[in-house]
Amino acid sequence: MSWSEEIKEIARRREFAMQLGGPEAVARQHANGRQTVRERIDKLADPGSFNEFGILSGKASYDENKKLKSVRPANAVIGTALINGRKVSIGGDDYTIRGGSSEATISEKWIYAENYALEMRMPLVRVVESAGGSVRLLEQQGSTKIPGYPTWKMAGMLGYIPIAAMAMGPCAGLGALKAACAHFSVMVKGTSQVFAGGPPVVERAMGKPVDKEALGGSRIHTRESGVINNEAATEEDAIEQVKRFLSYMPSSVYEMPPVVECDDPKDRREEELLSIIPRERRKIYKSRRILELVMDKGSVFEIAPLYGRSVVTCLARMGGRPVGVIANDPMHYGGGLTRAAAEKMESFIDICDTFHLPIINFVDQPGTIVGPDAERMGTVKGSVRVVSAIEQSTVPWCAVVIRRLYxxxxxxxxxxxxxxxxxxxxxxxxxSIPISGGVEAAFRAELADLPPEERKVRLAEIEQHFDHLESPFLTAERFRVPDIIDPRETRTILNNWLDDAWRVLPEQLGVRARTIRL
Structure with a gap:
């Protein structure tokens, strides 16, 4: 006697799971320009590597003889897979069944995927597309419930394993939380939205209609709110961005960041660096070009490029070793620190410190942005929080002052x-302050009594005097800066520093005392 009939039953139930919400629901998903959860997982995982958990879970119906008629699968697909050869845990929402609602599924499934990642010390990828709660389920449940999202666990996980989230369609309520509570998040332009409550809820509360894009589209969250890091042109683009982010991350805080082979010489010199900073102080330049010239070729991956744009934050490699890179962008607010830029920088520092990525900071900082709007935004507090994040960090850190520091x-x-x-x-x-402007304030009384032409000549004399005092060579004479370097030697010097930094990183493996800030 064998168990062949039961084996056939397994195959039959698995076939129901593969049908998702049925042909019509899948067709609607495709018509809306979105793929199904299984199609997304197939593109995310290395071919043939997805090992699914809970494929048999769902709501079954039986005939009068207790024979299985059909199964409506649970609207969460979970399991482990390889991404570029490394094991990860994946939790995906199935929008073809009740809009991927968290209350219409077996909630233990997606929670299991998260707990598995945490216990097995592997990265977690969330494929999010969830309509949130539904009042239609109240009759089925028999009562309402006190909200109890497992946020304490989701937040705590951030200090242990890398978490990436893809918002692939409408993400409301818990779906929004799952998309935002991650080290790296990405949403697709035009087809994904993130919000605490959808348009019907907002219309009821605010008394006016609003469409999904205006409420929580990628323009809102990648440029204005900072809730989501990156914008993707397509779902395939979002998947590739997640893969790239994970390539810089260790599997957990207990491991070193992954090193890749690199044929880019550590001592490469780029002549362009010698003249990339204009002598005219009011002229701008392309700070991202500096990163391209100094980092390993093709290794720069920017995080949150559209938010807090006066600061650039990116992952990159030096000699094949992952690093976190910060740079000021003079094309936005002159590179000055806004509240948004401060929040972005603070979060990035914490992520690098958690996962043992040494930080390189290319500094051209004119100061904290001033003015009534800046004060209302609490920009000064943003500056304080950035300083706090830096001082609480322990990962090796190296700054290169390329222009201003005020x-x-x-x-x-x-x-x-x-x-x-x-x-x-x-x-x-x-x-403390730039010479220009500072001179006029300090010598206001003297300059005020002079005729315009004499005032202009005297102001130039004073600025020339103080310009000499501002020379970096005077600071170097007192060893207040360890060295002034030829810009073309920057890559060589940073690689030499990173050789030392890489030796001490193993001592920092493990869990930090405080939870990461997003």
Whole structure:
């Protein structure tokens, strides 16, 4: 006697699971420009590597003889898979069944995927597309319930394993939380939205209609709110961005970041760096070009490029080793620190510190942005929080001052405790305030009594005097900056520092005392 009939039963039930919400529901999903959860997982995972958990779960119906008629699958698909050869845990919402609602599924499934990732110390990828709760389920449940999202567990996991989330369609309520509570999040332009409550809820509360895009589209969340890090042009683009993010991350805080083979010489010199900073102080330049020239070729992956745009945050490699990179972008607010840029920088520092990525900071900081709007946004507090994040970090840190370093935000160039390693290019200038503007304030009484032409000549004389005092070479004479370097030597010097940093990183493996900030 064998168990062949039961084996056939397994195959039959699995076939029901593969049908998702049925042909019509799948067709609607495709008509709306979105793939199904299984199609997404197939593109995310290495071919043939997805090992599914709970494929038999769902709501079954039986005939009068207790024979199985059909099964409506649970609207969560979970399991483990390889992504570029490394094991991850995946939890995906199936929108073809009750809109992927968290209350219309067997909630233990997606929670199981998260707990599995945590216990097995592997990255977690969420494929999110969920309509949130539904009042239609109240009759089935027999009562309402006190809200009890497992946020304590979701937040705590951030300190242990890398978490990436893809918002692939409408994400409301718990779906929004799952998309936002991640180290890296991405949403698809035009087809995904993230919100606490959807348009019907908002219309009821606010008394006016609003469409999904205006409420929670990618323009809102990747440019204005900062809820989601990156925008993707297509679902395939979102999947590739998640893969790339994970390639820089260790599997957990107990492991070192992955090193890849690199044929880019560590001592490569780029002549372009010698003149990339204009002598005219009011002229701007492309800070991202500096990163392209110094980092391993093709290795720069930017995080949150559309939010807090006066600061650039990205993952990159030096000699095949992952690093976190920060740079000011003078094309936005002159590179000054806004509240949004401060939040972005603070979160990025915490992620790098949690997962043992040394930080390189290319500094051109004119200071904290001023004005009534900046004060209403609490920009000063943003500067304080960035300084706090830096000082609480333990990962190796190196700053390269390439142009300006002024004011409160200027103190956020590196960790001032310990050795505070920093270098300067000859174009660097620093101080409490810039000479221009500062001179007029300090010598206001003297300048006020002069005729316009004499005032202009005297102002130039004073600025020339103080311009000499601002020379980085005077600071170097007092060893207040460890070295002034040829910009073309930047890659060589940073790789040499990273050789030392990589030796001490293993001592920092493990869980940090505090939870990461997003």
């Amino acid at each position: 004011g409160l935000a200027g103190s956020a160039y590196g960790r001032l405790q310990d050795i505070n390693l920093h270098f300067a290019w000859p174009s660097a200038r620093w101080g």
